Amino acid sequence: MRPFVPLVAVLVFGCVLNANGAFFEWQTHRAVLREISVGGILASGMTVVIVSGGIDLAVGSVLALSAVSFAWLTLLHGLPGFFALPLVLLVGAAAGALSGVLVAWPRMQPFIVTLAMMVFARGLAKELSGGQKISTYVQDPSGAFRSVPLPAVFEALDGRVLGGNVSVVTLVFLGSAFVTWVILERLRVGRYLFAVGGNFEAARLSGVPVHFTLIFAYVLSGICAALAGICQAAQETHGDPETGLGYELDAIAMVVLGGTSLMGGRGGVALTVIGALTLGYLEKVLSLNAYSSELRLMLTGVILVLAVLFQRRFGRESA
Amino acid sequence: MHARDFGRRLAFVLVLGGCHEKASAPAPGASPAATTSTAGGGPVAAGERKLVIGVSQCNLGEPWRVQMNADLKTAARKHPNVTLVFKDAQNDSLRQRAQVEELAAAHVDVLVISPKEAAPLTKPVAEVFHQKIPVIVLDRAVDGDEFTTFVGADNQRIGREAGKLVRELAGARANIVELEGLMTSTPGQDRHKGFREGLDLANHPGLELVFEADMAWLEPNARKEMESALAAHRKIDVVYAHNDPGAHGAYLAAKAAGREHEMKFVGIDALPQEGVRYVKDGILDATFAYPTGGAEAIALALELAAGKTVPHHVTLGTRLYTKANVDQGGEAIQ
Structure with a gap:
């Protein structure tokens, strides 16, 4: 029940400061669920990496690289969505695999490896896009601009289903969280991940394929980052090489707020969903009331610390 | 938009190496304080002599600044004797200061700088100015008046x-x-x-x-x-x-x-x-x-190289674009 306490506290906070009743309207909650989706997809992958005892700082940049790649394929080269989607997921998987291999064999620090990948992927995104957004207004090699229609896949991803009540990206988020849950809780590789994160040497000696497990974690995080990038591009209607700056920190905050241990070996993705909701609602309450950005930053910092402190104090397993 | 300080990103900037396109190697051992008189001396007709313009850009992380460099390039392309040397400081004042010194050491004929912030770059810019290299400050200002001309919008x-x-x-x-x-x-x-x-x-x-x-x-x-x-x-x-x-x-x-x-x-x-x-x-x-002022900076650089005097401060106007006038290229507001 513990992870729910900060969330409930934030919801109560929202009911009190309801901005003339805006907090009680469904569109506000629909908006929160949409706004946390990109961060939540990143956090799903991040949970797996953190459970394995690592960290993935590259997700924000891989998100940008994927958004640019997706826009480059669909807008600039007119590739249909069903073809571009798997290609972009492959880009994310490749970036993750590269980080994973460097963490697994030379046993480099995940912090350093993914920091390097973060810088590299950002550079690649800028190179691919020429430093500009790739939008529906594309430049031909001759230098002339022409408008292309927004592909259906963009409209579909930024659309809503179930009578306009749920954003499609929210479903993508819940889907990634569910897949991650199955991996961590129901598959053998999930047990390996917890084992490797808990004690690498012990896991290796008891026959866990430690290298494969580590690479698996970073590949999954890369795929999640690519998926988040596709959602970001669809929502912005272009591929922006500067997008997703600092998103890795939001994703880490969502994971930690849920109660997953940064030391590895303990946690779960259900907790991450709660963490994402807590952060999303906190932002929404502060935004609805149009508090100044200075106050918002300070309040967010204070509430994050209080939430984690609370979990440690009342938790059976301290985070 | 021109002081977009992505604070969180700064924590990671330390690992970024300096990168710049078409970097000219500074003369080895050239002292930044050495007095040279490559430009700003006698009147030289533009179009005859080769003219190297060093451009120190504070950061290329924003489309607007990418556009500024593109405007500079487009304007320079019309003058075959002009060569542009770009340096990108990646939003780091100290890196920009080092790059300004590199450009001065490489004896550029004119320095165009869009500084990240005034205080840390005022002195390096003044030093270049006192080496008799004309300095055109773009968009963001430096303190004092030890530069040749400032170009910016309001x-x-x-x-x-x-x-x-x-x-x-x-x-x-x-x-x-x-x-x-x-x-x-x-x-x-x-x-x-x-x-x-x-x-x-x-x-x-x-x-x-x-x-x-x-x-x-x-x-x-x-x-x-x-x-x-x-x-x-x-x-x-x-x-x-x-x-x-x-x-x-x-x-x-x-x-x-x-x-x-x-x-x-x-x-x-x-x-x-x-x-x-x-x-x-x-x-x-x-x-x-x-406006980025890119085209104006190149025009001023050519005038300076030709020995003409230019105004100390150039304020750029704006244009309003609406559905009614966008196809005619907007409407200038004076």
Whole structure:
């Protein structure tokens, strides 16, 4: 029940400061669920990496690289969505695999490896896009601009289903969280991940394929980052090489707020969903009331610390 | 937009290496203090002598600055004797200072600099100026007057024009939303201050500013803030954002709520592939150009190389783009 306490506290906070009743309207909650989706997809992958005892700082940049790649394929080269989607997921998987291999064999620090990948992927995104957004207004090699229609896949991803009540990206988020849950809780590789994160040497000696497990974690995080990038591009209607700056920190905050241990070996993705909701609602309450950005930053910092402190104090397993 | 300080990113900047296109190797062992007289000396006709212009750009992380470099290149291409040497300081004042010294050591004929911030770059710029290398300061200022000429637009004036336009669009009674750029940056403060002057709420009691929020120049943030504004207010008539991506984000939020036809959207910057195109597509109702000064800088550099004197301060005008005039290239506001 513990992870729910900060969330409930934030919801109560929202009911009190309801901005003339805006907090009680469904569109506000629909908006929160949409706004946390990109961060939540990143956090799903991040949970797996953190459970394995690592960290993935590259997700924000891989998100940008994927958004640019997706826009480059669909807008600039007119590739249909069903073809571009798997290609972009492959880009994310490749970036993750590269980080994973460097963490697994030379046993480099995940912090350093993914920091390097973060810088590299950002550079690649800028190179691919020429430093500009790739939008529906594309430049031909001759230098002339022409408008292309927004592909259906963009409209579909930024659309809503179930009578306009749920954003499609929210479903993508819940889907990634569910897949991650199955991996961590129901598959053998999930047990390996917890084992490797808990004690690498012990896991290796008891026959866990430690290298494969580590690479698996970073590949999954890369795929999640690519998926988040596709959602970001669809929502912005272009591929922006500067997008997703600092998103890795939001994703880490969502994971930690849920109660997953940064030391590895303990946690779960259900907790991450709660963490994402807590952060999303906190932002929404502060935004609805149009508090100044200075106050918002300070309040967010204070509430994050209080939430984690609370979990440690009342938790059976301290985070 | 020109002091977008992505603080969180700075923590990681330490690992970034310096990278620049077409970097000319500085003369080994050349002392930055060495007095040379490559340029600014006797009158030399432009077009005959080779002219190397060093460009120190504070950061290429924003489309507007990419556009500035593109404008410089386009203008320079018309003069085959001009060579541009670009350096990108990646939003780091000390790196920019080192790059200014490198350009001086390489004996460029003219230095064009768009400084990240005034204080740390005033002295390096003054040193180059005293080496008799003409210095053109673009967009952001340095302190004092130890440079040849400053070229820049006036954010507060553009904000004021935006305020007047919003007042016209609003009519007698209206609810207005302001989505602000980073309010710790000078452009954000000026675009805000000018806007309020132009809007003149004190003398127009029918106008109400119902929602304002800092979206830090970022489109996803603008969309989030606009969703809050839409939830909290049943009637919104005009949205003013400090840059075009912000106005576009607000439009997307209104469209998702099915309310985009209820209100008008005004932005600033008017990059050709961004704001101007949004106006053409009917997404924005108006945008104001924030000129880069790239073309003007090259023209001034050529005049300086020819030994002419140039004004110490050049203020660039703005252009208003609306649906009515966008196909004619907008309308200049003097």
